[in-house]
Structure formats: C-alpha cells, structure tokens
Amino acid sequence: MSEWETMARALMAERHPRLLARARMLVPSLAEAEDLVQDALIATFSKRRGFASLAQAEQYVRRAIVTTHLNAAKRGARERQRWASVGSADVVPDHAAEVAGEADVAGILHGLAPRVRACIVLRYLEDLSIADTARVLGLSDGAVKRYVSDGLRELNGRLGTQATVADVVVARVDVRPGGVA
Template identity: 40%
Template sequence: MADREFDEFVRSRSAALLRVAYLLTGDRHAAEDLLQEVLEQMYVRWRRIRGGPDAYARRILVNRSINRWRRRGRRPEAALGDIEVGLPDHSDGVVVRDAVIGALRGLPPRQRAVVVLRYLEDLPVDEVAAALDCSAGTVKSNAARGLDKLRAVLGPILVKEGD
C-alpha cells in the first residue's frame, strides 16, 4: 500500500519538484541529483512523513540545496577537461530565462529558496516559512531583499526585452 502511494506521489509530483530543484540549483544535472537524493530519503521515511509529502519534499530540497552550496564553497570544483559547449540559442525567451536563472544563482541560498518557493511555486508565506523552518517575517524580509537584488540585476535586461 505504502509503495503504491509513494509511486503515485513520484509520478504526480516529480516534474514540479524537479522545477523547484532546478531553480534552487541553477543546473539541470545538479537538480536531477538533488531530487533523486530527496526521493530516496522520502522513500525510506514514507510511512513517517507527516503534514503532507509536498511540504516535506520542498523542505528537504531547500535544505539539501543549501548544504550543497556550502560544500561547494568549501571545496573548489575540478575542471572536467575538454567538453563541447553548445552554441547559445538567441531567442528572446531563452535569453530572459538564462538571465533569471543567473540572477537567482547570485542570491544567497536562503533568499533564493524564498523567492523560488514564494513567487515561482506560488506558495503562501506560511507554507514557505514552514518549509524553511523560520518565521513569516523572515520570509517576507528575505523575499523583499531577494526581489530588490533581482530587480537590480534584471532591470536592464527586462527593459531591453520590453522595447
């Protein structure tokens, strides 16, 4: 019974959770790895998860993405060597999306998590606070600071796109 419930959860929520993981990490492969780790952890604890699996999954995604960011800051990444880099697609939508992802990467992990969960996942303040284990006021202040930084970085790009 529990296995079927978990399978159904994975089938129905993986795409949305992968989107959150991607927005938190800024990298497709890192997002896939992160989501895989989270789903493995959830499978082991599936019967003990309280308060809904979505909230639990978001909380683990945020915590693990912040931990990955901390680890990466302590250990420099090694170069992969010669890899082919594809030519960038010059369509306007891709340029704006890449700019937004880049701007999100520039935010501190906590602000990035708040912006992703609050505005891109459209969660209410109390659910974001629960996912981050903080107060609603902390969510609001991190959101305000994060949005200010995003506006400063993205303002010129979005103005150009709108012309």
C-alpha cells in the same frame, strides 16, 4: 511490494515533473535538479515513512527538496571556508557568463544566496504566503520578509528594473510532459 514503495513509485510516475520544476528553480542546471529530486526522494523514503495520500507524500518531498538544497549550500560554504583558511594560489574569477550578456532571470536567480533564492522561489514561484514560506524554511516571518526584500533588490540591480514587493506578480511554473517549461 510494501506500502511505502508503492507510494514512492506512484509519486515518481505521477508527480515527477512538478517536483523537477520546483528543484529547477533552486539549482542552475537540469542535471542538478534531477539530483536534488533524487536526494529528496531518498531522504523521504529511506526511513520507510507512511503517507495517507499521494498529495501528502508530494508535499513532504517538496519540502525535502528545499531542505536538501539549503543543506548542500551550507556544506559548500563550509568547504569554501576550509579552503580559504588553508590558503590558495591567486585564482582569477571566470566572468564569461557576464561578458556574454547572460541576462536571463533563471541565471540571475541562481546568483542569489541559497536562502534568499529559496525565499524568492517559494514566495513568488510557488505562491506561498510569508507565513507558509517561513514555516517551510524554519524561519521567522521577519526573516523571510528581509530575504525577499534583499532578493528583489539584488534582482533589480542585475536586471536593471525597479520592482518592489508590491509590484511582483506570482508566476506559476508550467510543467509539461517530457520536461520543464
């Protein structure tokens, strides 16, 4: 077995729950999170990259998860634009989740724009600094600050809270064997 294959297997055996937890914060379902991790692993190891350590490989895959998510969101937006330009029948939006009173933070988080969601997740759930978040996403510090501010405003509106950037406390994602808590 080659060196990159050994590293990929070790990464999946030892770090999969942490990778899945990160992906779960970006997409609405566990199945989509699993797909996102798989896509990031394929993107990372399909070019047979060599890594000096398991931690370095994990960091690369963690970045690939966010990048893969944002790229998919862009593709989805372009697809919606294409369909809109073609024209469609009147479609009634489904507001069942809102009517059911879904007020969980994860559900509301998934209602944010993909880039805003990525900034909120990296900044407050991954505890990255503004500069680190900007570096991971390829944005300026000012853009990250704006996305975080917009995201908090949106979350406050949906949750009925009044938190500011200074009030937000970093929440660590708890990863347990057998799943994400």
